[in-house]
Amino acid sequence: MSILLKNGRVVTADSDAVCDILIEGETIVSIGRNLSAEGAEVIDCVGKLIMPGGIDPHVHLEMPFMGTFSSDTYETGTRAALHGGTTTVIDFILQKQGSSLRSAFEEWSGRATGNAVGDYSFHMAVTDFNPDTKEEIKDMIAEGITSFKTFMAYKGALMIDDAQMVGLMQEVKKHGGLVTAHATNGDMIDTLIAQHRAQGKLTPLYHYLSQPEVTEAEASGRFADIANYTGVNAYIVHLTCEGALNQVRRATERNQRVLVETCIQYLLLDARLYEDKANGAKWVMSPPLREKKDQATLWAGINQGLVNVVGTDHCPFMWEQKLMGKDDFSKIPNGHPAIEHRMELLFSEGVNKGRITPQKFVEVTSTNAAKIFGMFPRKGTISIGADADLVILDPQKKHTISADTHHMNCDYSAYEGWEVTGKIDTVLLRGKVAVDAGETKVSKGYGQFIKREKTNI
Ligand code: URP
Ligand code: ZN
């Protein structure tokens, strides 16, 4: 079975040209002008952009968290991702404190295997670093889990202390992996939450006010410092603000490189949404949305090459689940739905508004994640031999985002009514048309576990 994409504007992180792409089986076999192939299915791409399938390295599917589970399964979450042009996601396995990495890996694999529609991989969140965990690091890397997530917040559930951080980084450094961090100061946040609750300050606004910028800047700096000392490859997830990015700038002054991910919501939404007492819970996530000046910092950071990846931290909860915290912000499950609209929102607000180039768009939605997380060049680019994971986008088509039409298993949209310019028409995953004209063409079980190599950036 072969597919020939004709006359599209093919954009990668470092090229931009009108040409044809020939796909055989799961891979790209030829790229050039005036290609022909007997019997191939031809897709006319005149006027369309063809880009590498998106990689979202920060999603939480069916995750046990704050007394409930995030509402997208591997099936619904990866399907929604495909509709939005994201062909591969990296989810987080959470080690249970007191248990092994292996048992968590088995639990997460059990939920994903046979259910994912799109391709997926896992980070391993180390929530309890001890002599037994230490012995498992090497094995996880051998099995394709080359990145280790740490939480510097959520004490009692996920947080590790600095002693564990040093030990983990030293072990991961020894075996060539990458350490990532949810970099916020958990003790300080817990203190502010307790103070607000004691004062009867219980609305969603106090979620925001319990996590001021300094809590993120301090932890980002501390994470960078320990990483610098141990020499490990370091990546900060969901960085939101100027203070935290300035810590990354500071690290560059001693010739350190700290990789940075932000998420689409931090570029587009701001903390004024928390003033809405009735609906503010929709955007309760950690870290919280910030200010306009932070958005400006993040857009600039992308163009300065300081912000390498735009993910989502997709962690949806139904409105009824959000209502667990209707009388107390600290009980609102943290997270929001985003997996489906990252690419179209960034294209509309970024490329179409002239903030970033199409190449930069490809870099931050796909190529950099593929390199950082060891999937390049199989994923993250358009080249001969690469997986045929491709997005065909109509750059001028308009549509409106709504919970009525999205595919995520969530009964509200964080972007309800937003009009975006640029619509994903067709998505290919490993040589198959996965989505076309709004219809899903592949079924659950098509998504494969992607075994990853070490960082290559
Ligand atoms: O609010 C969030 N971000 N929920 C998911 C867990 C995390 O911290 O990434
Ligand atoms: Zn070892």
Ligand code: ZN
């Ligand atoms: Zn986090």
Ligand code: ZN
């Ligand atoms: Zn997260």
